[in-house]
Amino acid sequence: MLVNSSMTESVRLSIAEVHELAVRVLSHNGMSEAHANAIAKVIAAGQRDECHSHGVYRLLVTTHTLRKGKVSGTAEPVVHDRSPAIVAVDARFAFSQLAFEVGSKVLVEKARNVGIAALAINNCFHFSALWPEVEWLAEQGLAAMALTPSHAWVAPAGGSRPALGTNPVAFGWPRQGDFPYVFDFATSAAARGEIELHRRAGTEIPLGWGVDASGLPTADPSAVVNGGAMLTFGGHKGSALSTMVELLAGPLIGDLTSLDSLALDDGAGGTPCHGELIVAFDPKHFGLGDGPGDAARAERLFSAITDQGARLPSQRRFEARTRSQSEGFFIPQALYSDVLALLR
């Protein structure tokens, strides 16, 4: 750790220092070592990639939720081996990360054995991005898709009242070289957190992000959050995709929809509690025997995108990672102090 004199309001940390800080804070607040480590990993990864809302800042939210006692900090996930192609993990109302860590090892084995496999996580409190999960699976040589509902904040296309969650879809594809191909997007037009940030800052949101309580388009973030609704991206297509997330990561796996999750929360404003579905594909089982040729075809697609100056998803994140790994990163002194206060 190093306080930069030219940026007196910032603190420079390394990835390892953030990890260690996260483990200390979470353990101090009653979390088991296994849970603390699993969560510290994704928080350090978020900060490393400059996804600030999923970085050090998350320690405040996570600790707050933990202290309220709604989330278990110690429940050990229980693995159910359902079939040669399905593993389910009961997170037992703890955060999702440890359940993923435990279940994903079984998922990888199954995908390697039979070519396609699914990991269903049940009863988890879910706050993290999905890219760390599909990215890890891609690093194991698997293509992967991850889906999870959230709270019902989002109106379906053609409607104006919440029925859907922000319902992210993430996808990873293994590549040679430093980074896999990864995307992770909310099926809502904007993230809930972006609207919250505008609300706190008193700034307007773009039209298309949400409607007010009377169903009219609004630039007022408070009107969206108080009685209005967020909108999906991409009109009826984004809305349809969002229902797929609800159904596959909800009722299919015996878990809640975003409507159910919000009802369960009952106005407490807590982290959504529901399920998650991850599907992994092993190219070795699917291909026709020409693995290098298949990989080359995928690379030609990526080149056709980047050669015309378009970005691949996650490109910015990978650039931040490269910087963080050599230089560490700065976090605001105020945030750092708030986090240290959680150790008292």
Next chain:
Amino acid sequence: MLVNSSMTESVRLSIAEVHELAVRVLSHNGMSEAHANAIAKVIAAGQRDECHSHGVYRLLVTTHTLRKGKVSGTAEPVVHDRSPAIVAVDARFAFSQLAFEVGSKVLVEKARNVGIAALAINNCFHFSALWPEVEWLAEQGLAAMALTPSHAWVAPAGGSRPALGTNPVAFGWPRQGDFPYVFDFATSAAARGEIELHRRAGTEIPLGWGVDASGLPTADPSAVVNGGAMLTFGGHKGSALSTMVELLAGPLIGDLTSLDSLALDDGAGGTPCHGELIVAFDPKHFGLGDGPGDAARAERLFSAITDQGARLPSQRRFEARTRSQSEGFFIPQALYSDVLALLR
């Protein structure tokens, strides 16, 4: 068949009559009975549901392609049982429908056995919508997702040159009652056929559908088709989703991307030739033992959408189907004559 006197330019046909007509036309033009029947089924279903571009009209295109000799009308699909969770079908450069018919039976078995399974179709000429496939799987009690590339006509977000296909994503969910929950959308902002229709009619297209050869937004359909590019729906999110379709239904299964497919076509303007991926999920394997409760949660989601006056995807199609089943449907006399001419 009945010529309506009040609509002298139309011919009324029943679903069975369209099926029979399609079989006659295709067989007369050298297609095997098995292929003709499989294609007649989807053409009759398209007309029944008033998806006109996938109905009787398709007989003209299909027969034309067949007569040019590029597509095999007789090649029997070869089934490869790859694993307890994967079946691959080599369509051997015939149309996709028979390969699906043969492979989907194995897919259903595998999904019922291990809970999740995939059908990869290789080397198929593909012109049909994907909803008949996921709908049929939903009728077997399975949730299902289907993906296929096409020709590279679509620019990625941030770019202006084609790299992606129109890449549809279809999804089905089993429901009690008359119809499953089904959607099927192109990841391009509009279907290729819609732009073609505007071009023929000499009408403008909405901004957002495409760019001209210099990469600028255009309302001129000819500028999009000649040297320009179509755009994806939903900006960078729709573009990302489209890459997932390319990768999973292309290189993953050892088959072509839309770039490869267009290169193979080499300017002939033919039907795309590539692969397709269908993933099926059996709720019985995934759920936690409360099937009726899970189904009820899905139904509450559908009600939350329809109760506010929003439509479910496919609702219009199902309404058309109900009409067609009791009353048959009208097709233009000119189209009917063109189709009959294919029997000469």
